[in-house]
Amino acid sequence: MAHEAVWGERASGHARRLTSRYLAPALFLAPATALIVLFFLLPVLTTLGLSLTDISTLTFRQPRWVGVANYRQLLGDPFLGRIMANTARYVLLTLLFNVGMGLVLALLTTSVRERYGGQVRALWLLPRILPPVVYVFIWQGLTREAPFGLVSDVLGVSKNWITASPWTVIILANGLVGASFGMLIFTSAIRAIPLDLFYAAAVDGATSGQTVRRVVLPLLRWPILFVTAYQTLSLLTSFEYILLLTNGGPGFYTTTVWALHAYQLALQNYFGNVQFGLGAAMAAVLVVIGLVVSLLYLRVFNFRALVTEPKVEVN
Amino acid sequence: MRRTLVVLTGVLALLALLLPPAQAQRVVVIRAWTIGPDNPSVTRYNNLVTAAERLNSDLRREGAGVQVKVEGFFDTTNWDSYLRRVLLGFQSNEGPDIVQANASLNATWAEGGFIIPLDAYLPRHRQFADVVPSLWDALKYKGKIWGVPQDTEARPLYFNKVLLRQLGWTEAQIAALPDRLAKGDFTWDDVLAAAREAVQKRVIEAGKGYYHRPVNGPDFIQWYRSFGGRIFDEATGRLVITRAALLRYYTWIRTGVEAGVIERDRLNNDWNRFFQPVTDGKVLFFSGGTWQWAEMAQLWVHNKGGEEWLFATFGYGPHPTHVKGGKAITMSNPQAYFVSAKSANKDLAVRLLAYTTTPDLDAKHAVGSAHLPVLKTTARMINNRFLKEVSYLLNYTTFAPAHPDLSKWQDAIFRGLSAVESGQVPPAQGVEFVVNEMQRTIGNQLLVE
Numbered sequence: 001m002a003h004e005a006v007w008g009e010r011a012s013g014h015a016r017r018l019t020s021r022y023l024a025p026a027l028f029l030a031p032a033t034a035l036i037v038l039f040f041l042l043p044v045l046t047t048l049g050l051s052l053t054d055i056s057t058l059t060f061r062q063p064r065w066v067g068v069a070n071y072r073q074l075l076g077d078p079f080l081g082r083i084m085a086n087t088a089r090y091v092l093l094t095l096l097f098n099v100g101m102g103l104v105l106a107l108l109t110t111s112v113r114e115r116y117g118g119q120v121r122a123l124w125l126l127p128r129i130l131p132p133v134v135y136v137f138i139w140q141g142l143t144r145e146a147p148f149g150l151v152s153d154v155l156g157v158s159k160n161w162i163t164a165s166p167w168t169v170i171i172l173a174n175g176l177v178g179a180s181f182g183m184l185i186f187t188s189a190i191r192a193i194p195l196d197l198f199y200a201a202a203v204d205g206a207t208s209g210q211t212v213r214r215v216v217l218p219l220l221r222w223p224i225l226f227v228t229a230y231q232t233l234s235l236l237t238s239f240e241y242i243l244l245l246t247n248g249g250p251g252f253y254t255t256t257v258w259a260l261h262a263y264q265l266a267l268q269n270y271f272g273n274v275q276f277g278l279g280a281a282m283a284a285v286l287v288v289i290g291l292v293v294s295l296l297y298l299r300v301f302n303f304r305a306l307v308t309e310p311k312v313e314v315n
Numbered sequence: 316m317r318r319t320l321v322v323l324t325g326v327l328a329l330l331a332l333l334l335p336p337a338q339a340q341r342v343v344v345i346r347a348w349t350i351g352p353d354n355p356s357v358t359r360y361n362n363l364v365t366a367a368e369r370l371n372s373d374l375r376r377e378g379a380g381v382q383v384k385v386e387g388f389f390d391t392t393n394w395d396s397y398l399r400r401v402l403l404g405f406q407s408n409e410g411p412d413i414v415q416a417n418a419s420l421n422a423t424w425a426e427g428g429f430i431i432p433l434d435a436y437l438p439r440h441r442q443f444a445d446v447v448p449s450l451w452d453a454l455k456y457k458g459k460i461w462g463v464p465q466d467t468e469a470r471p472l473y474f475n476k477v478l479l480r481q482l483g484w485t486e487a488q489i490a491a492l493p494d495r496l497a498k499g500d501f502t503w504d505d506v507l508a509a510a511r512e513a514v515q516k517r518v519i520e521a522g523k524g525y526y527h528r529p530v531n532g533p534d535f536i537q538w539y540r541s542f543g544g545r546i547f548d549e550a551t552g553r554l555v556i557t558r559a560a561l562l563r564y565y566t567w568i569r570t571g572v573e574a575g576v577i578e579r580d581r582l583n584n585d586w587n588r589f590f591q592p593v594t595d596g597k598v599l600f601f602s603g604g605t606w607q608w609a610e611m612a613q614l615w616v617h618n619k620g621g622e623e624w625l626f627a628t629f630g631y632g633p634h635p636t637h638v639k640g641g642k643a644i645t646m647s648n649p650q651a652y653f654v655s656a657k658s659a660n661k662d663l664a665v666r667l668l669a670y671t672t673t674p675d676l677d678a679k680h681a682v683g684s685a686h687l688p689v690l691k692t693t694a695r696m697i698n699n700r701f702l703k704e705v706s707y708l709l710n711y712t713t714f715a716p717a718h719p720d721l722s723k724w725q726d727a728i729f730r731g732l733s734a735v736e737s738g739q740v741p742p743a744q745g746v747e748f749v750v751n752e753m754q755r756t757i758g759n760q761l762l763v764e
Contacts (some may be wrong), residue, residue, distance in 0.1 A: 057402055058426050058719050076755055078748075140585065148591075160588070163580030163737075247584045252734030252748070270531040271722035272398035272416070273423050 015032045044287055050280035057273045070281035079253045087257040090170065090242075097175030097232050099224065102182020107212060109183070110190045121187065127177045136244040142244050163250045165311040170255060173241050182227045190216060225301040232297070233290055239263060258286055340382045343660050345667055347387035347413040347652075350397045355609040358680035359415050359465060359650065360389035366670035383663060387411060405429040405655060411669065412658035418453040418649040419533070419715035421461035426719045430653040431661060440669035445690045453649050453671035456717040462651030463668045466677075466686035468605045469645045469708035470534055471631035472496065472506075478599050481518045482509065493632030497711065499641040503541070503567055506600055506635060506639065510576040513599050523592060524576030526601035529583050531729045533715055534602060539564050539728060540713060542637045546724070547716035548762050554716070554724050555762045556753055558746055561728070563637055563741035565735045572736055582733045590615050596628055605705050609685035622701070631704075633711040647712045649689070660675035720757045727752040 051070055055063035074080060084114075105124060109117035127135055143161035146152040151161050162169050193216065200210045239260035242248065248256035248264065256264075266279020297303075345367070349359040367385045374381055390397045398420075401741040404410035405427075414430075424430045437460065450464040476489050495501035512526025527548045528534055536546055544560030547553075573575035592598050594615040610623045620627075633643040652671070654664050680686060681702055687709065688694050694706065715721060730751035734740045740748065753761050 002461055057423055060402065060406065061428050073755070078751065144588070160580060160583065163583050249584065249733055249737075250580050250582060251737035251739040252730060254737070254739070267399060268395045269398070269722055269726070271423075272393050272394070272402070272420055273719070273722035274399065274402070 028295055040307075044284075047280045047283050047287070051276055051284045053277050055277045055280075056275040057269075060276075063277070066277070070278050071277060071285075072283055074285070077104035079256075082253050083256050083258055083261050086253070086255060087236070087259075089167070090234060090255075090257050093167075093171050094174045094178065094235055095228065095231055097171060097180050098178035099228055099233075101175060102227065103186055103220075103224075105179060105183040106186030106190055106218070110206075111275075121183060124176075124180045124183060128180045132240045132244060135177070136173070136241060139169065139245065143169060162245055166246045166250065166255045170242055170245055173245060174235070174238075177241075178231060182230070185223050185227050186220060189220050193219055221301065225297065225303070227296045229294060232293055236290055236293070237286060258282065258289075262286065296310075329419060329618070341380060342382050342384050343663055344384050344386050345413060345660060345664055346409075346411045347385055347415070348388065348390070348397075348401060348411040349415040350390040350394065352391050352397070353606055353610050353684065354391055355613055355684035356606065356680070356686070357389050358676070358683055360387065362671050362676040363387075363413070363667065364674060366667055366673075370667055370670045381663070382579050383667060384739045385667070387413075394536055404431075404681060405657065408657070409659055410655060412655055412664045414653045414655060415465055415650055416653065417533070417715075418450075418462060418464070419717060419721060420652040421651070421653070422456045422717040422719045422721070424653065425456050425459075425461050429656055430461055431656050432461055433654065433665060434460050436662070436665040437463075440666065442672045445674070445692050446672065447689055447691055447694070450649055450689055452715045453647070454651055462653045463665075464670060464689040465650040465652050465671075466680055466684075467647040467649040467689055467709075468645055469705055469712060470537060470602065470604045470634070471645065471705060471708060472634045473593075473601050473603050473629050473631045475599050476630050477596060477628055478513060478518055481494075481507075482513050482516065487632060489685045492630060493679050496632035496635050497643045499639060499643055501634045502635050502639060502641070503637050507576060509566070510571070510599050511574050514542065514575050519597060519599050521575040522578035522581075523598045524574075524600065525571060526578075526589060526593060526598050527581060528602065529581065529585055529589050531725065533646060533648045534604075535725060535732065535734060536715055537634060537644060537713065538602070540646075541634050541644045543565065543641075545764070548652060549717065551762065552718075553762050554718055554720060554753075554757060555764060556724070556750060557764050558750065560745045561731075561749065562742055565732065565745050567637070568732065568736050569738075569742050572738065577736070579737050581736060582729075594619075599762055602634065605687065605701075605708075606685045608701055609683070612685075626637055626700070633708055643711050645708045645711045647687075647709065647714060649714070650686075651654065651745055718760070720760050723756040724753060724761075729757070 052065060052067060053059075053063040054066045054069070104172070106122070109120050111117075130138075140162065142150045144152065145160055146158035149158075149161070152158045196217050198211065201215050205235045206214065237259050239257055242255055242257060243263070244259050248254070248260050253261075262279045262282035265274070265282060267274055268278050318630055321576040337745050342559050347360065349363075351357065351359070364385050367383045371382050374383070390400075394600075398416070399417070401411070401414055404414075405424075421430070425432070443463070446464055450467060451460055453467075454462045454464065473664075474492060479489050479492075480486075492501060503742055506525060510519075513519045513522055518564045527538070539561060540546065542560045544557040544564070545555040548555050568577060572579050589601075590611065593601055594611055608622075608625060612625055616624045633645045636642055636644065652668050654661055654668075672690065674688075674690050674692040674696065677690045678697050681688040681693065681697060682699045685701060687706060688697060689700060696702070718724075727749045730752070731745045734748065735742050735745040750763055754763070
């Protein structure tokens, strides 16, 4: 009895120490954790749950458990490889354009007088603040046949450029929007580099190219990682411009990417029979791919080293 | 004491003023969701509002103590988003009582348990007896009727008379073309030959010999059928795919593309790229629908002379067949009003539909949006040149079959066509793709022949 009491007291003391030690951090972390659980974990679990049912327009009221039948049907699709390849192509090429263009813009606009640099950057933000539908409308106008389309007029070759070279248009349209994101992040990162370093480089007789390569780029590692990772994940799941420009055409899955295919299966059908279960299975696969890619980035860019104390002092 | 009395009387008088009249009217809201997506079809919603006014005056006369109020919307975006909205609406308690959509959706929605069969309600209202009988067939599924016909149409093959003249056709030849189409004397191959000649003689630009719609739609069933395909097997109630017919259709399209008569990117998702060249008078043959006549008149050629210009420029007939002497074809995709299974006022909703199914409202919608009327009376009394001239097409009409997996069938056909037309795969391989995809998605509900 007494022994028990002592034991209980010791346990409660231990518990108290634990709470006092972890209470403050737990409190601080609670809001973010709650948000992640609510808006990320629960949707993922819901998606996984839906992907194991046959829910569609037909069975909307009484969906049945079908186990992995949806995943099996996905694997049976002969065009799966093609859609995968399209996705890889779309993500990689757009990423190169996004990050590369963002970097170039940041370097250029920071190396001229701020008045002009700011104006150029403001111009590049235009596509981002346009609603996608309006933005695509402009692209459609540019790429139409002569005498309506500007591109046809300028090049003197009259064709519809969206259907003639759909990939180029998709990557450009996406890239022009995406580049402004990298541009902003990189600009502020370049601003944060102490001027002393540039003076030192100039004193050592470095050319502009060398300064960029040896001073600026190494210090931009973290922002570059962040932008690359962020853009990869958003490109993996984004399809609105493809949907509006080509809707996955022209032809058999020509520009259909994974996210668009999932959307078409799960939500879009001219005749109103949509297969939520199958779409959810595709979305679940996308979540897994996203996680793998994130982990890969953290490894490649050596995340741990990046979040230690900064080597550059900024006062 | 007297003061109290005065105050009391005052209060009572006030109350009497505030209270509704002795015959308290309960207002029942009937939610109705409708779609064009073509603008001129707005009467699909407005007619319900007009019908509600008439119903209300009758209800007042009967002393029913109920008044109906129609709330809802007319959608002009696209079918995808509308149907998605409807599906979620069916699930919620705020959903519609009445939904207008393609009659062929009856199978899907009946299977899903979203709508009710109307067989018990229809005999109560004399208005429904006036509906053209074949339209009820388009709404039958598993022996029951699931909706009330709202309108119907036909899908003609239009041709540009001005261009045919430039090609050297005489007036008599042009006037005889609809008849030749109907008799099976002018086939798909003749369409191709005329278009090819027009390209060679520089009457039209390359690719503008024949236009079909740029997006998915019911018309692809019609074209597949015109090449001899079967889609539905009455005996087993299963969907059918006829390999040989599909191959003929795909081959015809591919031949047209290679001959420079059809654009390889015709399926480009952009209706403007359909209507612009057509109404610029640059396209020789194009497949369309009767409602597009109103669309063109009101939105595309209103400053060229509207309908006058259309009559002067375009002729129309049924779609051709693929063999001499074969059967010409068109397709009707009737619209219907459905009543939601969740509706709390099914009786009133059906009665409202009865008041909507009257000759004057039917005519108003038909004339205003170039659809065909659904009532026998309207068909007799309507005095509109275009509708009169296209109504004979109904003798050649076909419907989409009522089958819950129809959408998968149509998606496969459409994807195959887009691959063949753009030159990604040869026709024979395209057919194999389609058959495989159907077998994968439709399974044992499909007969391959």
